[in-house]
Amino acid sequence: MLAPDLFSFAVRVRERAPLVHCLTNLVVTNFTANVLLAIGAAPAMVVAREEVGEFVPLANAVSVNLGTLDLPQSKAIRAAVEAANRTHKPWILDPVAVGPLSFRTAFAFDLLDAHPAVIRGNASEIISLSGGESSARGVDSTAFAEAALDAAQLLALKTGAVVAVTGPTDYVTDGRRTVALSNGSPLMTRVTGVGCALSATVAAFVGVTDADDFWAATAAAIAYSSIAGELASRDAALPGSFAVAYLDRLASLDANVFSATLVSRDVEPT
Amino acid sequence: MLAPDLFSFAVRVRERAPLVHCLTNLVVTNFTANVLLAIGAAPAMVVAREEVGEFVPLANAVSVNLGTLDLPQSKAIRAAVEAANRTHKPWILDPVAVGPLSFRTAFAFDLLDAHPAVIRGNASEIISLSGGESSARGVDSTAFAEAALDAAQLLALKTGAVVAVTGPTDYVTDGRRTVALSNGSPLMTRVTGVGCALSATVAAFVGVTDADDFWAATAAAIAYSSIAGELASRDAALPGSFAVAYLDRLASLDANVFSATLVSRDVEPT
Amino acid sequence: MLAPDLFSFAVRVRERAPLVHCLTNLVVTNFTANVLLAIGAAPAMVVAREEVGEFVPLANAVSVNLGTLDLPQSKAIRAAVEAANRTHKPWILDPVAVGPLSFRTAFAFDLLDAHPAVIRGNASEIISLSGGESSARGVDSTAFAEAALDAAQLLALKTGAVVAVTGPTDYVTDGRRTVALSNGSPLMTRVTGVGCALSATVAAFVGVTDADDFWAATAAAIAYSSIAGELASRDAALPGSFAVAYLDRLASLDANVFSATLVSRDVEPT
Numbered sequence: 001m002l003a004p005d006l007f008s009f010a011v012r013v014r015e016r017a018p019l020v021h022c023l024t025n026l027v028v029t030n031f032t033a034n035v036l037l038a039i040g041a042a043p044a045m046v047v048a049r050e051e052v053g054e055f056v057p058l059a060n061a062v063s064v065n066l067g068t069l070d071l072p073q074s075k076a077i078r079a080a081v082e083a084a085n086r087t088h089k090p091w092i093l094d095p096v097a098v099g100p101l102s103f104r105t106a107f108a109f110d111l112l113d114a115h116p117a118v119i120r121g122n123a124s125e126i127i128s129l130s131g132g133e134s135s136a137r138g139v140d141s142t143a144f145a146e147a148a149l150d151a152a153q154l155l156a157l158k159t160g161a162v163v164a165v166t167g168p169t170d171y172v173t174d175g176r177r178t179v180a181l182s183n184g185s186p187l188m189t190r191v192t193g194v195g196c197a198l199s200a201t202v203a204a205f206v207g208v209t210d211a212d213d214f215w216a217a218t219a220a221a222i223a224y225s226s227i228a229g230e231l232a233s234r235d236a237a238l239p240g241s242f243a244v245a246y247l248d249r250l251a252s253l254d255a256n257v258f259s260a261t262l263v264s265r266d267v268e269p270t
Numbered sequence: 271m272l273a274p275d276l277f278s279f280a281v282r283v284r285e286r287a288p289l290v291h292c293l294t295n296l297v298v299t300n301f302t303a304n305v306l307l308a309i310g311a312a313p314a315m316v317v318a319r320e321e322v323g324e325f326v327p328l329a330n331a332v333s334v335n336l337g338t339l340d341l342p343q344s345k346a347i348r349a350a351v352e353a354a355n356r357t358h359k360p361w362i363l364d365p366v367a368v369g370p371l372s373f374r375t376a377f378a379f380d381l382l383d384a385h386p387a388v389i390r391g392n393a394s395e396i397i398s399l400s401g402g403e404s405s406a407r408g409v410d411s412t413a414f415a416e417a418a419l420d421a422a423q424l425l426a427l428k429t430g431a432v433v434a435v436t437g438p439t440d441y442v443t444d445g446r447r448t449v450a451l452s453n454g455s456p457l458m459t460r461v462t463g464v465g466c467a468l469s470a471t472v473a474a475f476v477g478v479t480d481a482d483d484f485w486a487a488t489a490a491a492i493a494y495s496s497i498a499g500e501l502a503s504r505d506a507a508l509p510g511s512f513a514v515a516y517l518d519r520l521a522s523l524d525a526n527v528f529s530a531t532l533v534s535r536d537v538e539p540t
Numbered sequence: 541m542l543a544p545d546l547f548s549f550a551v552r553v554r555e556r557a558p559l560v561h562c563l564t565n566l567v568v569t570n571f572t573a574n575v576l577l578a579i580g581a582a583p584a585m586v587v588a589r590e591e592v593g594e595f596v597p598l599a600n601a602v603s604v605n606l607g608t609l610d611l612p613q614s615k616a617i618r619a620a621v622e623a624a625n626r627t628h629k630p631w632i633l634d635p636v637a638v639g640p641l642s643f644r645t646a647f648a649f650d651l652l653d654a655h656p657a658v659i660r661g662n663a664s665e666i667i668s669l670s671g672g673e674s675s676a677r678g679v680d681s682t683a684f685a686e687a688a689l690d691a692a693q694l695l696a697l698k699t700g701a702v703v704a705v706t707g708p709t710d711y712v713t714d715g716r717r718t719v720a721l722s723n724g725s726p727l728m729t730r731v732t733g734v735g736c737a738l739s740a741t742v743a744a745f746v747g748v749t750d751a752d753d754f755w756a757a758t759a760a761a762i763a764y765s766s767i768a769g770e771l772a773s774r775d776a777a778l779p780g781s782f783a784v785a786y787l788d789r790l791a792s793l794d795a796n797v798f799s800a801t802l803v804s805r806d807v808e809p810t
Contacts, residue, residue, distance in 0.1 A: 027569040027585050029297040033462035038509050043462065045297050048340035050373040058370060070588035070612070072340070100598060103590040190791070192573035192583065239578050240787025247510025251460070299567040303732035308779050313732065315567050318610035320643040328640060342610070517780025521730070 001179060001219060001266075003259035009205050009220035010253070014040035018060035018207035021046060022200050023077050025067025025096065028193030031243075032063075035197035038250035039224070041204035049076045056083035061207030062091035063200040064111070069104045077107075081114045090117035090206045090214065093161075094199035099128030112159050117206055118218050119155065120164040120199045123148035130155040149267070153178065162218045164202070166195060170222050171267065174215040178267035181219065183226035185233035191243045198225050219264075227261045228253050271449060271489060271536075273529035279475050279490035280523070284310035288330035288477035291316060292470050293347050295337025295366065298463030301513075302333075305467035308520035309494070311474035319346045326353035331477030332361035333470040334381070339374045347377075351384045360387035360476045360484065363431075364469035369398030382429050387476055388488050389425065390434040390469045393418035400425040419537070423448065432488045434472070436465060440492050441537065444485040448537040451489065453496035455503035461513045468495050489534075497531045498523050541719060541759060541806075543799035549745050549760035550793070554580035558600035558747035561586060562740050563617050565607025565636065568733030571783075572603075575737035578790035579764070581744035589616045596623035601747030602631035603740040604651070609644045617647075621654045630657035630746045630754065633701075634739035639668030652699050657746055658758050659695065660704040660739045663688035670695040689807070693718065702758045704742070706735060710762050711807065714755040718807040721759065723766035725773035731783045738765050759804075767801045768793050 019042045024032055033043040046055040049072070056062055062084045064077050084091040093116040095108045108129060119129065130151035149171050152163040156175035164172045170181040188194045198221070205221035206214050231253070232245035289312045294302055303313040316325040319342070326332055332354045334347050354361040363386040365378045378399060389399065400421035419441050422433040426445035434442045440451040458464045468491070475491035476484050501523070502515035559582045564572055573583035586595040589612070596602055602624045604617050624631040633656040635648045648669060659669065670691035689711050692703040696715035704712045710721040728734045738761070745761035746754050771793070772785035 025585070026296060026566060026587065027573050027583075030300055030462060030570055033297050034509065034513070037460045037462060043297075044367075045295070045338055046367070046371065047296065047338045048373060050341070051339075051371050054371055054373075068585055068587045069591075071590070097584075097586070101586065101591050101594055103588060103594075190577045192570060192577060238788035238791050239574065240784040240791070243574070243787075244510040244514055244784055247513075248508035251508050251510070296566060300570055300732060303567050304779065304783070307730045307732060313567075314637075315565070315608055316637070316641065317566065317608045318643060320611070321609075321641050324641055324643075514780040514784055517783075518778035521778050521780070 001216060001264060003262045004255065005216065006220040006223050006262070007255045007258045009209065009217050010039070010224050012208045013204050016208045017042050018204050019044055019058065020061050020063055020200055020203045020207060021056055021059035021080065022063045023047065023073065023080055024063065024065035024196060024200070027067060028196040031193035032197040032200045034247055035250060036200055036204060038247045039201060039204060047073070047076055049079050052076050052080040053083045056080050056089060057087040059089060061089055061203040063094070063203035064091060065094040065096055065196050065199060066098065066104045066108060067096035067196060069107065074107055081111065085115060092116060092118045092120065092199050092203045092206070094196060095119065095121050095125045095129055096196070098125050116159065116161045117214050118162045118164065118202050119159070120166065120202055122195070123165055123167055126155060126163060126165045127151040149178070162215045164218055164222060166198065166222065170226065172215065172219040172222060176269065177215060179219050180265050180267050181223050181226060182263040183223065183230045183261060185229045187233045187239060187242045188229045190239040191246070194229070198222065201225055223262055223264065224253065224258070225250070227258055230261060231257070271486060271534060273532045274525065275486065276490040276493050276532070277525045277528045279479065279487050280309065280494050282478045283474050286478045287312050288474050289314055289328065290331050290333055290470055290473045290477060291326055291329035291350065292333045293317065293343065293350055294333065294335040294466060294470070297337060298466040301463040302467040302470045304517055305520060306470055306474060308517045309471060309474060317346055319349050322346050322350040323353045326350050326359060327357045329359060331359055331473040333364070333473035334361060335364040335366055335466050335469060336368065336374045336378060337366035337466060339377065344377055351381065355385060362386060362388045362390065362469050362473045362476070364466060365389065365391045365395045365399055366466070368395050386429065386431045387484050388432045388434065388472050389429070390436065390472055392465070393435055393437055396425060396433060396435045397421040432485045434488055434492060436468065436492065440496065442485065442489040442492060446539065447485060449489050450535050450537050451493050451496060452533040453493065453500045453531060455499045457503045457509060457512045458499040460509040461516065464499070468492065471495055493532055493534065494523065494528070495520070497528055500531060501527070541756060541804060543802045544795065545756065546760040546763050546802070547795045547798045549749065549757050550579070550764050552748045553744050556748045557582050558744050559584055559598065560601050560603055560740055560743045560747060561596055561599035561620065562603045563587065563613065563620055564603065564605035564736060564740070567607060568736040571733040572737040572740045574787055575790060576740055576744060578787045579741060579744060587616055589619050592616050592620040593623045596620050596629060597627040599629060601629055601743040603634070603743035604631060605634040605636055605736050605739060606638065606644045606648060607636035607736060609647065614647055621651065625655060632656060632658045632660065632739050632743045632746070634736060635659065635661050635665045635669055636736070638665050656699065656701045657754050658702045658704065658742050659699070660706065660742055662735070663705055663707055666695060666703060666705045667691045702755045704758055704762060706738065706762065710766065712755065712759040712762060716809065717755060718809070719759050720805050720807050721763050721766060722803040723763065723770045723801060725769045727773045727779060727782045728769045730779040731786070734769070738762065741765055763802055763804065764793065764798070765790070767798055770801060771797070
């Protein structure tokens, strides 16, 4: 994919300010909202089962993150996903720590039947969701993203979703086409919520895109975020100031710098 | 209102460190607490229905925000508001996204009967609460604050509360007297929770004030915060670093800078 | 205790990246996770009663904070503490605002029977837990840490836990040995969650330590954090930028600076 094509999705987000309804975990609500505001989207975090069915139709996309799932939230997520499908809004699944934990793992498998537009996770999570055995250690991936590429392609073909495996190299696949993206910085793993907020960013990007282009929009969201992170790591070498610089870079990244920094390659089908 | 009079409320907050009990949304808890600490107040976020009745009497004021309302929180809020009225503590209502969402809208109308000291919202929210039709798009105001001035005056007269409509220009009215405040920065809308934390700041200011002066205390809280935001936007042009600068300015704003920066005018009754 | 011995615990945290399962309050989740990441630990915040029993055995330590306790969380905490004891994982109790609030106070007393490895609180909280009368004003300590030293020693002997009372001077005791630590900065009280995150830091330190050394590991965690705060206060004089600098200092503190800055003394048994 060409850099200007990828960047065009970011421009569209800035122009249309998509409303992204996040049902996310208690650790990252604030950072996720600030990331969405930084890229020019509008966050909303309505949580009550009584309200999500009414709110989803007002949104452009829905972002579902299982990081601190409990029973009340699982009911709200079901209602949100049903409303999204009924009103043709794309919804994104971030299967945090799926694999070692039975409750969320069973729930995540159920959600696969509800047609997520995009699934974004680390290698362990994607391997688990595709039906394989993973060696997850909490929320950190111990398998390498590369090892999850097969699982991602399988999961994409099985569910019809675009699948993104993020790590030192990120892979985005719809089961037929796969792109590898190699920007970013290790500092992105030293700030909580960077990955969770990335899923919300994917929601913003697909929220202004036709379904035909969800694969490219997902790649664009990940490239945009990773490049902002890479640039921020040049501004700040320690995690406190890096988090601030990351938001600043997300808010100010321009087409020329984006193109000059992007490292991507097409991956041959396996 | 004269700048020194307005600033005197901020001095009182610093001297007395009012304890503000916030029942607020999951996105802004941390930022709200840091804003309160920055202005010299003491935040507390006791949430359980079992505890709020015991805690409110220890606080100086209560701040209620409906951003992520659910059924358990609605019960805790009712208990907190009853305790506030029983012990003569002022409580502030921030009716986030009231209008398009039935559950919170019905709840907010119920709360109007429980005598909030101050209601602070954007134009759409205030129009909805006053009984008008608004065109809210999620949590962002699409109506202009100016259009909500009539609604605010009506709502103030109907409820006996001071009503503040915030936006590019902020209006604070008790139904008879109205002041327009024109400080601030568009960057304040690029950081999540600035508005929600402003409601908590209003609670801190009225928490050290007699009921006769709630109108002036509310105007003071809004002027103080908007001026801090305006000054912070001179320190930092992007949202990540702006949020940091905003807290720093809230913690260090002095009387001279406040007076030199304040832009306010009295509004004639309509 | 010698500075190099204390610093060795921090080195071990960086090398082993202990997984710390936090059941904490809604205000500080994000900051706590970022503090843990900054010191080189791995945070996890699984909240559901359905999941904690499965997750605790994967973690190195558990941090329990009662700041926004409600009934569902109390059930999750019970399940987590049982799993911790069953699988021999140390767990830390942070009894936020125990004393004036009946629900959490009764719960905290119950938890004392479940063998916390460490209890960390301010003077009021520790006095209350030891069975004395405190004069807490919300979550801020109004009694001085010094006055709580007797209570801490009593509580340690009664429960078998290491007890840390933090304030301008911090005391860490196992009932027989007591160390006083005098680093830090008043700015640490102007950022919400510094104390709560300190409890999670203690969990990380004891999570890589044998039970024999929990007293020294607790002192090390507090000395490490206070010195980072003291150094950060030289970088930044206002609370917004101080919070950023604090995370940066936590991530970069080295052995030489630690040793040169540490102020500690052994306290004679009373």
